[in-house]
Amino acid sequence: MVTHIANSNDPRLDDFRNLNQSDNRPDLPGGKGLVIAEGPLVVERLLASRFPVRRVIGFPAKLESFFAQPGIAQLMGGVEVYSLDRPTLAEVAGFDMHRGLLASADRPAALPMDEVIGNARTVAILEGVGDHENIGSMFRNAAGMGVDAILFGNGCADPLYRRVVRVSMGHVLRTPFAHFGGKSTTWHKELALLQEAGFHLVSLTPDHQAEHLSDALVDSSGKPYEKVALLIGAEGPGLRERTMRSTNIRARIPMAEGTDSLNLATAAAIAFYERQRSLR
Amino acid sequence: MVTHIANSNDPRLDDFRNLNQSDNRPDLPGGKGLVIAEGPLVVERLLASRFPVRRVIGFPAKLESFFAQPGIAQLMGGVEVYSLDRPTLAEVAGFDMHRGLLASADRPAALPMDEVIGNARTVAILEGVGDHENIGSMFRNAAGMGVDAILFGNGCADPLYRRVVRVSMGHVLRTPFAHFGGKSTTWHKELALLQEAGFHLVSLTPDHQAEHLSDALVDSSGKPYEKVALLIGAEGPGLRERTMRSTNIRARIPMAEGTDSLNLATAAAIAFYERQRSLR
Structure with a gap:
């Protein structure tokens, strides 16, 4: 044998x-x-x-x-x-x-977006994330904290790279993912699909004007949104302005004065944790 | 010049x-x-x-x-x-x-423990953390999320290694740190010093029996403890049982079934976030 x-x-x-x-x-x-x-x-x-x-x-x-x-x-x-x-x-x-x-x-056929978001309650959406280690860590953290799917907008690295598979500890093979199909300049318009499917779209940003993350995931009565999509941009540039404008709210993880932003996978992990916490 | x-x-x-x-x-x-x-x-x-x-x-x-x-x-x-x-x-x-x-x-004289914890409201305490990248990331995240000091128990790597300085983005040069002086088998007894100084000691563990992290950082009336020390053990073995027994409470970050524990620096970042969140 x-x-x-x-x-x-x-x-x-x-x-x-x-x-x-x-x-x-x-x-x-x-x-x-x-x-x-x-x-x-x-x-x-x-x-x-x-x-x-x-x-x-x-x-x-x-x-x-x-x-x-x-x-x-x-x-x-x-x-x-x-x-x-x-x-x-x-x-x-x-x-x-x-x-x-x-x-x-072998690489299987891509999963259709509809199927991936079908029963999902929490998804992460990446834009411009080119770092394989960050993508791998995000799949690992997503699996650990109950994120149901990861969706790829424009400019992300291939999630099936060897390094991603390794860093994700194989979770990229288990957690469903899908790619938005639109052009690099227009993919964010497809976010409307998610809104139609009932998702509350939350842009993560270091912007001091943004809402505290914990407030962004609950409605005005403090109730968690039924379905949430967390949008995460690349370390450095972050999400594009027009992508953020296509979402419901901008959320920040508060940082001390004079410090640097968090590593991308760490920021995502905190957002996944807060989402899970809001559903307790 | x-x-x-x-x-x-x-x-x-x-x-x-x-x-x-x-x-x-x-x-x-x-x-x-x-x-x-x-x-x-x-x-x-x-x-x-x-x-x-x-x-x-x-x-x-x-x-x-x-x-x-x-x-x-x-x-x-x-x-x-x-x-x-x-x-x-x-x-x-x-x-x-x-x-x-x-x-x-040059390496300066070590800071005395008393001085490091003197005005601190939130500290992290590491045990058995030998990974330079994790230590560096923890200093970076600690600075970003308002942790005032990092204390080293037994078996940790040198925080002034070149790689730590780099990964911490220099925060190891700014955030005060100190080492417990006791023997490897008895250092945890020095945790009593912190309790005398008014710190609520919280052990991070993946143990399902432990309290949810968010509950462990507030008292029974939901008020955050005035001073908190977050204890973090090595990836894999975690904190030693007798170290955890010297603390006030065991806290977990809930993980989905069948998934792996979080990377150490990520788990620490979530704990730092939750502490900061409790003080809002």
Whole structure:
């Protein structure tokens, strides 16, 4: 069932070749890489996800302990599994991969926006967020604090990059996401769709004139809005003015005088926490 | 006033030699490195701090624009300034330092605990936090959200490491900190000092039995405690049981089922936010 591969040139290992460059695959549709999961936790989450898994590879001992975990066997289906030694994997990947357990998957069809927001009560919407680590952290924090979906506006990095998958601890494979389809200059108009679906749209901004975050998530009687979308812009520029103008309210996390704004993923985590808190 | 140095072996550049190893200086007291600030924002914060600045070095253009900023000249005092070119700095530092502006300072005497907690209303206490990036992020977030001081229990990394200074954006040079002096096994007994000083001690834990964070920061009538100390343990093990037993209450940030705990600095940021929110 597990085939051992000794030759690093074996084409059955091609999914994992030169991993530091694996996010760019001119030979694949859209030039985008396969989805790569690293380590037992993330590989398990990939196997349990909607993503069509292609291969699992690993050091013999790592595969053995992985398959000994309860529930893994049922997740495997017909996935090909190859074992290989550490030096062979280092040659394939291009660097020493001490984790020693990896899986690849094809990119599935994008989820339709309607389906993603269908039953969602809390969503995050990103604009211009190009940092893979921030996107990964946001998926991790969103999952932890009950955010149902993440929606991508204009100018965001690909959430299926290897680094995002890793930093998210695999949550990007579980939490549904979708992209707005409009042009870079007009995507914010699609926010009206969410308003029609009953979402209260909240722009996060460091602007001192904005409402305190905790006030922005409840109505005038102190009741939390039934559905909330939290909009988050890039560190530095933040959300564009016209995007904020398409939302219901601007909210700030108060900061002490003379300090810097928070890291983006941290600010998002606080907003997710406040939303969850408002629903207690 | 600014002296140009062309020879990378010039001893006046020694403070900045092999920066990747500069945190270990067997030739200095305690074997600890000098304090190194990188980039204009952090160098400015170092100049404005209680730390005795030794030298400022930089590319000629970087120094020029730095000194053109309002207020910088007054902060300089008698600090030596040397300009050098990018290849010279790369030879000194051991890698290409594109920021091109650096400063060094001696480690000042530690602040006495009494002085650090004297006027503080909110403090964070760390135990077993060895990750420099987490410590740096905590100082950044603490400054942003009005935490007055950070106190170190047993087993924490040195807050004056180069990486901490950088990640904290220089806030480790501004926010007072102090170390508990007791033995590794008994330091938690010193927490009684804080209780005597009127602090309500709150242990952060992922334990489902713990109180919701927002309830733990207010008394039974909903009034925020006058002084609060937030205790934060390492990612993974968390606070030790006997440390938590020395505190007034255990508090959790609620997490969705089947998700991982938050990154340490993120959890701390949420606690800082909740404390600030309770004082509105």
